[in-house]
Amino acid sequence: MTRSFKILTFQGAALVASALMMLTVSVMTKAAPAPPAAAVTIGNFTFKAAVVTVKPGTTVTWTNGDDIPHTVVSKDGVFKSRVLDTGDKFSFTFAKPGQFGYFCSLHPHMTGAIVVKA
């Protein structure tokens, strides 16, 4: 009796586990069409927000709302936009965790950072 009960318990656990796995897969499948995204606006010669924390795989888009051109340039050479005139956008996808400081190469007192955390 005891033995057969144990077997049943094991089978039950396996069922629960497989159900959980299916649920996880289904959540991931649902998330896939909308990859994570974040936005930084450039206004009044500042990056807003100056520090943005995102998950790996997030695409960050900067939009220049100033009437003066700016750039978005990584301090470590990871990414570099062309010059962004009013309304222009620049996007970069952060695949790996880390801290990515950046600045405007025209107005270097403008600085910001993207923190990528799993």
Add this chain to the structure above:
Amino acid sequence: MLDDLDRDRRGFLKCMAWAGTGALFAFDGGVGSSMGLDAALAAPRHTAAAPFTFAQISDSHIGFNKPPNADARATFREAIAKVKALPQRPDFVIHTGDVSQLSRDEEFDDAKQMLNELGLPVFYVPGEHDMLDPDGGKAFLNRFGKGSQGAGWYSFDHRGVHFVALVNVADLKPGGMGNLGSKQLAWLKDDLAGRASSQPIVVFAHIPLWTVYADWGWGTDDAAEALKLLARFGSVTVLNGHIHQITQKVEGRVAFHTARSTAFPQPAPGTAPSPGPLKVPTEQLRNMLGITDAMFVRGHDRIALIDSTLS
């Protein structure tokens, strides 16, 4: 003396009344004096004798077309007409940078063509807006940098005065301001070596070579090293642009001066959320007043200045 002061003040206010700006410099016994172009046009010369003159134009931002100026080409043309109408033809013109808005070929070409109509030599230094082509300044250098070194620095002599053109908009550092860099400073040291301390020196560069306002990046991080090299000279005049308004000061034997833009005014330091264009009504554009209260007062043997307040 008070009369002189008053006359200079009136001249300065006239200068302030004109947005499409330029400044005229006269050399008198090796000491620079400055007056607005309107004052120079309207008044008898108030320098005793001027062996030669040259004009400064700055921040033309050709291609800029937003408030408060829908056509920066038109105001640039007006500035050039002012230079053309001067009673004494300047020997040459210096353009202290931000020739273009976005470093586009047609912006540079239009600026060059308009300035060439003066029939005068023009000496350029780049502003940060002139470094925006994919090659980081090549479009500017190909047109205006012949014979220059590095990012576009050079020097020349004219009637006993030594002119030094510096570039402080290349390879800017995160969190910093303008930057000359060690290579250019080494070149400057060599360039000045062996010159008599009595030779008047004029230095021109885009971003001010003193800190006007650090929060807006209005200064040059390693300017002190350049000024150290200039310290032994009896007369040093530093001409800059970038901040689109007149500010001046004297430190020791060095006189600093920033020119106005021909395109749009910028707010006085700290008086706006950002240094973006000051959006004055169109009818006020050419009468931009009151964002600085600096003035020249000439003493006996050198430029004297009454410091502007930073507000």
